[in-house]
Amino acid sequence: MMTDVRVPTLGESVTEATVATWFKKPGDAVAVDEMLCELETDKVTVEVPSPVAGTMGEIVAAEGDTVGVDALLATISEGGEAAAETPKDAPKSIDAGAEETKPRDASANVDVMVPTLGESVTEATVSTWFKKVGDEVAQDEMLCELETDKVSVEVPSPAAGVLTEILAEEGSTVEASAKLAVISSGDGAKAAAPASEEAPKPAAQAQSGGKDVEDAPSAKKAMAEAGISRDQVTGSGRDGRIMKEDVAKAVAAAGAAPAPQASAAPRAPVSADDEAREERVKMTRLRQTIARRLKDSQNTAAMLTTYNEVDMTEVMALRNEYKDLFLKKHGVKLGFMSFFTKACVHALKEVPEVNAEIDGTDVVYKNFVHMGIAAGTPTGLVVPVIRDADAMSFADIEKAIAEKGARARDGKLSMAEMQGGTFTISNGGVYGSLMSSPILNPPQSGILGMHKIQDRPMAINGQVVIRPMMYLALSYDHRIVDGKGAVTFLVRVKEALEDPRRLLMDL
Numbered sequence: 001m002m003t004d005v006r007v008p009t010l011g012e013s014v015t016e017a018t019v020a021t022w023f024k025k026p027g028d029a030v031a032v033d034e035m036l037c038e039l040e041t042d043k044v045t046v047e048v049p050s051p052v053a054g055t056m057g058e059i060v061a062a063e064g065d066t067v068g069v070d071a072l073l074a075t076i077s078e079g080g081e082a083a084a085e086t087p088k089d090a091p092k093s094i095d096a097g098a099e100e101t102k103p104r105d106a107s108a109n110v111d112v113m114v115p116t117l118g119e120s121v122t123e124a125t126v127s128t129w130f131k132k133v134g135d136e137v138a139q140d141e142m143l144c145e146l147e148t149d150k151v152s153v154e155v156p157s158p159a160a161g162v163l164t165e166i167l168a169e170e171g172s173t174v175e176a177s178a179k180l181a182v183i184s185s186g187d188g189a190k191a192a193a194p195a196s197e198e199a200p201k202p203a204a205q206a207q208s209g210g211k212d213v214e215d216a217p218s219a220k221k222a223m224a225e226a227g228i229s230r231d232q233v234t235g236s237g238r239d240g241r242i243m244k245e246d247v248a249k250a251v252a253a254a255g256a257a258p259a260p261q262a263s264a265a266p267r268a269p270v271s272a273d274d275e276a277r278e279e280r281v282k283m284t285r286l287r288q289t290i291a292r293r294l295k296d297s298q299n300t301a302a303m304l305t306t307y308n309e310v311d312m313t314e315v316m317a318l319r320n321e322y323k324d325l326f327l328k329k330h331g332v333k334l335g336f337m338s339f340f341t342k343a344c345v346h347a348l349k350e351v352p353e354v355n356a357e358i359d360g361t362d363v364v365y366k367n368f369v370h371m372g373i374a375a376g377t378p379t380g381l382v383v384p385v386i387r388d389a390d391a392m393s394f395a396d397i398e399k400a401i402a403e404k405g406a407r408a409r410d411g412k413l414s415m416a417e418m419q420g421g422t423f424t425i426s427n428g429g430v431y432g433s434l435m436s437s438p439i440l441n442p443p444q445s446g447i448l449g450m451h452k453i454q455d456r457p458m459a460i461n462g463q464v465v466i467r468p469m470m471y472l473a474l475s476y477d478h479r480i481v482d483g484k485g486a487v488t489f490l491v492r493v494k495e496a497l498e499d500p501r502r503l504l505m506d507l
Contacts, residue, residue, distance in 0.1 A: 003052045005074045007067050010041050016068050017041045019061045021241065028056045030076060037073065040243060054078040110159040112143060112181040114174050123175050124148045126168045127284075135163050137183065144180065147284060152379065152411035161185030222247040287380050297440045302478040305437040306486045310494045312453050312468045315339050318500055330395035336450075337373065338397040340425055340493075342503055344448060345369050345390045347492035348423060351485045354446035355422050358480055372421030372441060373401055375408040376431075382408050383441055385421040429453065429470065438475045445480050448493070449473035 010017055017039040024036050030050045039046040057075035061067050114124065124146040131143050137157045146153045165182040168174045219242045223233065226247060233250040235242035270278070283291070297303070319334055326334040348355040348369055356365045371389035375382055384404035389397060407413050424441045429452040438449035451471045458467045472493065476486045496502050 001078045003076045004072055007069050007071045014041050016066055019063050019065045024056045026056050030056055052078050108185050110183045110185050111179050114176055114178045123173055126170050126172050131163050133163055137163055159183055159185040219243055219247050226251045290380050294439050297442050301440050303440055304478045305473050305475045308472050308490045308494050310470050310472055310497045312470055315497050332398045337401050338394045341371055341389055341397050343493045343496035346496050346503055347489045351489040353481050353485055354489050357443040366422045370420050370422045372424035374426040375405050377409050384408055384413055384417050435471050440475055445477040447475050
């Protein structure tokens, strides 16, 4: 029995398509839903699956042909007719197990997809592949690492088997839910791996020769209209075939290339001797996002910084007195960050505009405190958020800071853990900073900068004494926070730290 393979519905207002690639040839055994060919329309690429299992018969529409909706593409012979109509393939039909194994091998292929990246994150960059084609992998073994605007995401193997194909190479940008690789998890996994390793070789030869790879007709037309050559376009189709969307990307890239030079200051000339000793490294997506957000903060907010200093004598004495008991009871060290967090929560209650944000022409006041704690990592600055810090104890705050700090250094923070902050504390003192002006973390309206504790001579009750002093800096959005509110906030933080008893009595 013969079954027709026809052009599927292509979408509203789309009446024709071009046959881009045939994955099968006459005489090949095919399984139900196995991909036979790929069609290219003005907007999308459509894969045509096999409607039945059998043997590939006649191909009516060759690669490069233009076909209409419901047009005949090919025929498939089902059951015994396949052997009768293609005698030269009789040995294949005798081995009935071969055709039965084909569908099972196909079904044993497991796709490795881009995992959920987080709210509002639509793409990521493939930074590192830990495995190569042909390697055996165990279930949940890490295959590759993706880099988003904020975090690094490791992609585990969904099944045990052999990595047979890598679709997204290192450095490529992939969209959410895109396919990264294919794992063969069936009995034929080991047999499939060598074939997949050798497969790129003829493809590369065909691409270099240029004669065996026929570009899509629509791509040829688009290249002619854009006035660009084939060498300027990177093909994403089978065997390096150039598709219409590849031409569109090349044209867009060519048009966008001069833009950075116009917006950024030109680089000063460099001598040949100096240039030979330079190293040029592309910015990571995280670093690009940090740069963009910090510049946006300067361009958007009316940012101003006010300063004060705090005598850390009482906090240090309290910490030294109870740190051993605190560690024994709560299993975490007592640090300075919990004191500063508590002091900021105390001050934010009195000056709520520092804990608010601007939304258009509205001011959104937050009746809670989600405290952002800026943390430096090997890949850049991140700000994990401690939610509802106003309802937490000293021990809870210290545990949360330790846990999120460790996850930040390991690149394990999720997007959800870095969103929704209402105020931020940045501790530059751990690096030795004596004084700085922190930059706001949009859309927040305030950020407190902590600095190095340094012994300095101070006049106390008419006497010069040595005290451990720290400079504090509050950067704030002057559009919503007045100078009086900013100074009051910083004074309240200072008072709470110099006399921690005020926190207990809400003074």
